[in-house]
Every structure is written in C-alpha cells, then in structure tokens.
Amino acid sequence: MKFLIAAVSLVSMVTASLDGNLNYNSPSRRHPSLGIDVPKVVRRGLETRAWDPVQLNFTHGVASGDPYPNSVILWTRVSPMLENDKSNVTVEGNVPLYNHDTETYIEASPNPVCVDYQIGIDRDFSSIVDKGTAYTTSDIDYTVKVEAKNLQPFTTYYYQFMVCNSDNKSPLGRTKTSPSAEYDGSKIGLAVYSCSNYPNGYFNAYGNAARKDNIDYVVHLGDYIYESTRGTLGKDPRATNPPREIFTLYDYRTRIAQYRTDLDLLLSHGQYPWIPVWDDHEISNNGWRGGSSGLNNTEDSFLKFGGVSVDQRKMNAVRAYFEWMPIRQVDMDDNLRIWRSFQMGKLLDLIMLDTRNYDRSITTLGWNNEYIADLKDDASRTLMGSHQENWFYNQLSKSAARGATWRLVGNQIIFSRINNTARSSDWLNADQWDGYTANRNRTLQHLYTNSISNTIFLAGDSHANWVSDLVWLDEKPYDQVTGVGSVGVEFAGTAVSSSGFGGTIANATTKSKGLVRDNKELQWSEGYYRGYYELHISPDEIQANYFGCPTVASRNPFEISLANFTVKAGDNHLTRNVGNGTVEAGALQRGTTRQTNVTLNTETGTWNVTMFNQMFIQY
Numbered sequence: 001m002k003f004l005i006a007a008v009s010l011v012s013m014v015t016a017s018l019d020g021n022l023n024y025n026s027p028s029r030r031h032p033s034l035g036i037d038v039p040k041v042v043r044r045g046l047e048t049r050a051w052d053p054v055q056l057n058f059t060h061g062v063a064s065g066d067p068y069p070n071s072v073i074l075w076t077r078v079s080p081m082l083e084n085d086k087s088n089v090t091v092e093g094n095v096p097l098y099n100h101d102t103e104t105y106i107e108a109s110p111n112p113v114c115v116d117y118q119i120g121i122d123r124d125f126s127s128i129v130d131k132g133t134a135y136t137t138s139d140i141d142y143t144v145k146v147e148a149k150n151l152q153p154f155t156t157y158y159y160q161f162m163v164c165n166s167d168n169k170s171p172l173g174r175t176k177t178s179p180s181a182e183y184d185g186s187k188i189g190l191a192v193y194s195c196s197n198y199p200n201g202y203f204n205a206y207g208n209a210a211r212k213d214n215i216d217y218v219v220h221l222g223d224y225i226y227e228s229t230r231g232t233l234g235k236d237p238r239a240t241n242p243p244r245e246i247f248t249l250y251d252y253r254t255r256i257a258q259y260r261t262d263l264d265l266l267l268s269h270g271q272y273p274w275i276p277v278w279d280d281h282e283i284s285n286n287g288w289r290g291g292s293s294g295l296n297n298t299e300d301s302f303l304k305f306g307g308v309s310v311d312q313r314k315m316n317a318v319r320a321y322f323e324w325m326p327i328r329q330v331d332m333d334d335n336l337r338i339w340r341s342f343q344m345g346k347l348l349d350l351i352m353l354d355t356r357n358y359d360r361s362i363t364t365l366g367w368n369n370e371y372i373a374d375l376k377d378d379a380s381r382t383l384m385g386s387h388q389e390n391w392f393y394n395q396l397s398k399s400a401a402r403g404a405t406w407r408l409v410g411n412q413i414i415f416s417r418i419n420n421t422a423r424s425s426d427w428l429n430a431d432q433w434d435g436y437t438a439n440r441n442r443t444l445q446h447l448y449t450n451s452i453s454n455t456i457f458l459a460g461d462s463h464a465n466w467v468s469d470l471v472w473l474d475e476k477p478y479d480q481v482t483g484v485g486s487v488g489v490e491f492a493g494t495a496v497s498s499s500g501f502g503g504t505i506a507n508a509t510t511k512s513k514g515l516v517r518d519n520k521e522l523q524w525s526e527g528y529y530r531g532y533y534e535l536h537i538s539p540d541e542i543q544a545n546y547f548g549c550p551t552v553a554s555r556n557p558f559e560i561s562l563a564n565f566t567v568k569a570g571d572n573h574l575t576r577n578v579g580n581g582t583v584e585a586g587a588l589q590r591g592t593t594r595q596t597n598v599t600l601n602t603e604t605g606t607w608n609v610t611m612f613n614q615m616f617i618q619y
C-alpha cells in the first residue's frame with residue numbers, strides 16, 4: 001500500500017515535470033495522436049533505471065528566444081549521445097543505443113533525463129530570479145525547452161542548465177526580455193538574418209554581430225537549414241549530415257543538429273534571444289500548402305521518395321523545428337502555426353508571418369512557371385490563408401491603434417514588385433509576392449485606407465540586398481526622387497551563406513545597376529556579399545546598417561560596412577539622400593558606389609587591411 005502511494009505520487013511528480021518541458025506539447029497538445037503520449041513516457045520511465053550524470057552531455061550549447069516582458073524561452077539538449085533520436089525506443093525495457101563517438105552500445109534506458117535550470121541577473125547567479133526542473137527523453141530527441149518566468153521587462157539575464165544532482169553544467173547563456181507594451185522611449189537593436197546554408201559556407205555573419213554586441217535580439221526570416229544534400233561526409237568539412245535529402249523525423253533532427261555545431265551560430269544563440277520564422281527550406285524548396293518543387297502530392301512521388309508523403313514530411317520537419325528552436329507555440333490547437341507577434345514597448349510591434357507553409361496557394365515549381373505567370377493576378381490567391389491574413393491586417397490596425405511608433409513585418413519573400421530582367425531571362429519571380437498580386441494589393445489597400453504609418457517590411461529568401469520604398473505602383477502616385485507617395489519601407493537582406501548573384505563583384509554590380517534602372521522604387525540593390533543587416537530603432541528614426549562578409553569559405557571575423565539607411569518616423573519612405581549618397585557595393589539610385597577591390601592574402605589567410613583599413617572591422 002505504501003509502495004503504491006509512493007509510485008502514484010512519483011507519477012504525478014514526473015508528469016508535472018514532463019509538462020514543464022514544452023517540447024512534450026509540440027506539435028500539438030490538443031491532438032494527442034500527433035504529439036507525445038506523456039503518461040506512456042512516465043510509465044516507461046518508472047520501469048527502468050536512471051541515468052548516471054557522467055553519461056550525459058550538453059551536446060549543442062544553449063539558446064533562448066521569443067522574449068516577452070516577463071518571460072523568455074530557454075533551450076538546451078542534454079543527451080547520452082550526439083546521435084539524434086529515431087523515435088524508435090520500444091516501451092518494453094531497455095534498448096541498446098549505439099554511441100557513434102565511442103563505437104559502443106550504451107545500456108540505454110528510456111528513463112527521463114532530469115535537468116535543473118536557473119536564471120539570474122548576473123553570471124554568478126548571486127540572485128536567482130527563476131528556477132525549475134524539467135525532464136527530457138529520446139521521444140523529443142533529448143531537447144529541453146522551458147519558459148523562464150517572473151522576469152522584469154527589458155532586462156538582461158543569464159541562465160544555465162545542470163544535470164540534476166550533479167555538477168554537470170551547460171554553457172552559460174545570456175538573454176533579454178522585451179520591454180513592456182507601455183514602456184516609452186527605449187532604443188532597440190535587431191540583427192536580421194536569412195538563408196544560412198551549411199555546406200555553402202561558414203556562418204560568420206552570426207558571429208560578427210555577436211562579437212560587436214550592439215543589438216538586443218536576433219530576427220531570422222527563414223532558411224535556417226536546407227533540406228538538400230551536398231559534399232561527402234568525412235571528406236568535406238561541411239558536407240551535409242545525413243548524407244541525403246531529408247524526409248524523416250530523424251533526418252530533420254540530424255540536419256538541424258549539424259547546423260547547431262557551427263561555432264558562430266552557437267555564439268549567437270547563446271548570447272541573444274532569437275525570434276525566428278521558417279521559409280521553404282526548413283521543409284522543402286518552393287513550398288506551398290500542398291507540396292514543394294521536389295515533392296508532388298501524388299502516389300508517384302510517395303513511392304519515389306521512400307514512402308514519406310507531403311503531409312508526413314511537413315509534420316516531421318515542423319516537429320523537429322519546434323523541438324530544436326527556442327520558440328513558443330502560440331496556439332496549441334494549430335500545430336502548423338508559427339505566425340505570431342511581439343509588442344516591444346510603445347516603440348514597435350514585430351509581426352512575424354508565415355507566407356510559405358501555412359496555407360499558401362500554389363507557387364512556381366519549375367515545371368509550372370508559365371501556368372503561375374498566368375495565374376499570378378487571380379484574386380483568390382493567398383500567401384497566408386484567410387485565417388492568418390485577417391490576423392495580419394488586424395495586427396497592423398491594433399498596433400496603430402495602441403500607438404506603437406513602428407510596425408515591423410518579419411516576412412520571408414520580397415514584397416516589392418521587381419522586374420528581374422537584368423539578372424534573369426524571366427522578368428517575373430512569381431515565388432515572391434509578385435506571384436500573389438491580389439494579396440499584395442489587399443495589404444497595401446489596408447495600409448493606405450487606414451492611414452497606417454511607419455510600416456517596415458523585412459524580407460529574406462532572395463540571397464541579395466534590396467532596399468525599397470513601399471509603394472503601390474499604378475494606383476498611388478510615387479515620386480522616386482522625394483519618396484512622396486510611399487507608405488513605408490522594405491528592407492530585404494542577403495543570405496548568411498547561400499549563393500548570391502554569382503560571378504565577380506563587377507558582374508554583380510552590373511546586374512544591380514540594371515535592377516535599379518528597371519525598378520524605380522528599388523533604391524539599392526546588391527548581390528555580391530553574404531551578410532546581414534542591423535536595425536537600430538528609436539522613436540524618431542530607424543537606422544539600417546548593412547554588412548557584408550568578404551568570404552564565407554573560411555571561419556573569419558571580417559566584415560565590410562556596405563550601406564547605411566535612415567527612415568524618419570512619419571516620413572514613410574527612405575530619408576533622402578538615400579544611403580547618404582554613397583554605398584560600398586551594388587547600385588544606388590542617384591548615388592555612387594565605392595566598390596573597393598577586396599583581396600585575400602592566401603599565404604597568411606588574412607585580408608588586405610592595409611589598403612582598406614577604414615572599412616574593415618575586425619572584432
């Protein structure tokens with residue numbers, strides 16, 4: 001009898017702690033068949049022995065994200081092995097797990113791993129603000145995601161995880177809450193990223209912002225991983241793991257885990273709270289609601305690609321993403337929902353969209369491009385689906401009504417109309433908003449009709465830099481020289497490491513010159529450098545600073561200041577002279593390009609900083 005009581009209380013205790021790990025709720029708590037059977041995990045755990053703390057490692061650092069004024073998400077992975085889980089643990093007893101590092105089988109138990117966490121105002125934890133215990137198991141790839149609570153707004157915190165009853169500790173993480181909605185007069189800095197392709201190059205851009213350390217939060221607009229395969233494992237230092245295009249849950253976990261070994265990515269995750277959304281490659285290239293370029297929703301495709309359907313593949317990718325990313329699931333009834341928003345003081349609202357996977361009408365898939373070109377103006381076409389689209393317009397209105405100065409829209413693809421003739425045989429890229437013109441018109445209509453001011457679109461996806469006034473061409477007058485008639489600004493950024501325009505810097509500049517010639521709202525185009533941009537936001541103005549990495553072929557800390565832009569509150573266009581009249585690379589409307597010839601000394605592996613000293617920033 002006594003034993004029974006003890007067992008029962010242990011069950012409820014462990015259940016509560018499993019609940020503390022938010023990853024048991026993903027992808028959907030309300031649809032148990034899609035998620036984890038927590039009672040089963042608890043029963044299994046009670047039958048098996050506990051882990052010895054020395055068997056466990058924090059394999060992929062720490063991360064934090066989705067800052068609210070009083071809470072933030074903390075993440076780590078604590079595991080008996082580097083290898084990712086195949087979710088193949090049998091319920092009956094112990095399962096031998098193979099440790100690829102030691103080439104031995106571990107007498108593994110599916111017993112939960114126990115971790116404590118704490119968060120405080122300094123590195124020494126002289127004052128602990130929140131702490132707790134959480135459990136993880138192979139079911140969620142040994143990931144841990146908890147919400148640290150009771151925090152003060154717009155405050156820096158340090159956090160750490162520890163294997164229970166041991167001194168086995170994770171690296172120390174740093175994070176920051178958001179300002180409360182009422183907070184007035186703060187300044188906020190963001191680093192904005194997209195398109196980090198591991199085999200294509202080193203993630204220097206992540207590390208550069210972290211080394212300068214003059215921002216508060218990281219925003220990632222998607223293509224955090226790529227699903228394709230490249231290189232030979234064991235031969236090429238950045239060959240993809242697994243060595244194939246990814247489809248299964250194990251595949252997606254393994255791919256994200258590999259990306260999370262890049263030292264600059266780890267640095268950024270450990271130092272800033274991230275606010276990410278996915279684009280197509282977190283699942284599959286040129287995704288839409290019913291498929292992607294490489295996978296039709298047909299019997300043929302199903303058989304060709306190892307029996308993983310479009311829906312199952314999406315589910316696998318989404319589950320691995322939620323397990324590994326330090327983000328909140330804002331709607332437990334909607335497991336595909338990543339679109340969400342953040343109020344950051346009176347200063348700004350950050351509205352993060354999913355124009356890709358949630359409910360998007362068909363896009364260009366290679367074989368159907370002519371059909372999409374014919375279809376692009378169809379009134380029913382949507383990038384977001386009606387649920388999200390209505391939410392989006394409401395968010396814009398509510399944000400204006402509450403008196404937030406700025407509205408930042410974290411979106412994947414380029415919003416502005418772009419004539420691509422200068423770099424492509426096809427003027428139209430219908431995989432961007434250009435393929436969904438009715439949806440774009442509805443958005444512009446909402447902004448103009450409701451006189452919603454100070455809206456800044458952010459975009460990634462394109463692997464190049466595009467800075468534009470936000471205009472409704474053929475509907476509202478627009479003066480290219482003064483910017484009058486524009487309703488906001490678009491800042492689209494280049495890739496962390498995915499390929500740009502290609503060729504030499506001179507080739508890329510030629511293309512950019514053509515692009516600004518053919519697109520009057522496009523004020524700056526640049527497609528040579530890999531990099532990112534920072535936004536420094538204050539009540540009076542936004543400063544956008546674009547940075548380029550001279551090379552991603554090696555891990556290095558060099559960067560070049562490419563261009564700076566200002567937007568004054570209330571102007572709704574880029575401040576003239578745009579870019580202060582001079583940029584380092586690419587092409588500027590009515591401006592000049594310095595275009596320094598950057599050289600690498602291949603003998604020493606250093607950049608020629610003699611010549612370009614004023615331009616290079618080495619941290």
Ligand SMILES: *[C@@H]1O[C@H](CO)[C@@H](O)[C@H](O)[C@H]1NC(C)=O
Pocket residue numbers: 055056057079080081082099101
């Ligand atoms: C954990 O880390 C220690 C120390 O780095 C190492 O010796 C051990 O092999 C690792 N264990 C596993 C299971 O990876």
Ligand SMILES: *[C@@H]1O[C@H](CO)[C@@H](O)[C@H](O)[C@H]1NC(C)=O
Pocket residue numbers: 086088
């Ligand atoms: C799961 O384990 C069983 C038994 O060991 C094995 O037959 C099966 O192939 C495994 N499935 C996967 C997806 O690894």
Ligand SMILES: *[C@@H]1O[C@H](CO)[C@@H](O)[C@H](O)[C@H]1NC(C)=O
Pocket residue numbers: 293294295296300301367
């Ligand atoms: C998808 O279907 C189209 C049209 O039938 C075909 O051209 C294309 O090759 C298919 N793609 C795949 C990956 O099977």
Ligand SMILES: *[C@@H]1O[C@H](CO)[C@@H](O)[C@H](O)[C@H]1NC(C)=O
Pocket residue numbers: 419420421422427518
């Ligand atoms: C795109 O620009 C080219 C000039 O490079 C022009 O000839 C063409 O008419 C433009 N296309 C559209 C659709 O505006």
Ligand SMILES: *[C@@H]1O[C@H](CO)[C@@H](O)[C@H](O)[C@H]1NC(C)=O
Pocket residue numbers: 376377378379437438441472473474475
């Ligand atoms: C979008 O607005 C433009 C400008 O008014 C108009 O020419 C175009 O026909 C509209 N497209 C759709 C699909 O409504």
Ligand SMILES: *[C@@H]1O[C@H](CO)[C@@H](O)[C@H](O)[C@H]1NC(C)=O
Pocket residue numbers: 502503504507
């Ligand atoms: C770069 O420009 C040169 C000179 O105009 C041209 O010959 C070459 O084909 C271009 N290369 C690429 C990759 O566009």
Ligand SMILES: *[C@@H]1O[C@H](CO)[C@@H](O)[C@H](O)[C@H]1NC(C)=O
Pocket residue numbers: 545561562563564582583584
């Ligand atoms: C951008 O501004 C910084 C100072 O904030 C300056 O050092 C840098 O040279 C500027 N970059 C360009 C391309 O003008």
Ligand SMILES: *[C@@H]1O[C@H](CO)[C@@H](O)[C@H](O)[C@H]1NC(C)=O
Pocket residue numbers: 564580
């Ligand atoms: C703009 O350019 C002028 C001269 O070209 C320079 O003095 C000034 O510092 C620049 N301002 C910024 C913000 O880069």
Ligand SMILES: *[C@@H]1O[C@H](CO)[C@@H](O)[C@H](O)[C@H]1NC(C)=O
Pocket residue numbers: 504505506597598599
């Ligand atoms: C840059 O300088 C190097 C070395 O002087 C030269 O080989 C190369 O052609 C130059 N590149 C461009 C684009 O001017």
Ligand SMILES: *[C@@H]1O[C@H](CO)[C@@H](O)[C@H](O)[C@H]1NC(C)=O
Pocket residue numbers: 599600601608609610611
């Ligand atoms: C670096 O620039 C200086 C000054 O122009 C030049 O003398 C030197 O040859 C350059 N070094 C390399 C490695 O390009």
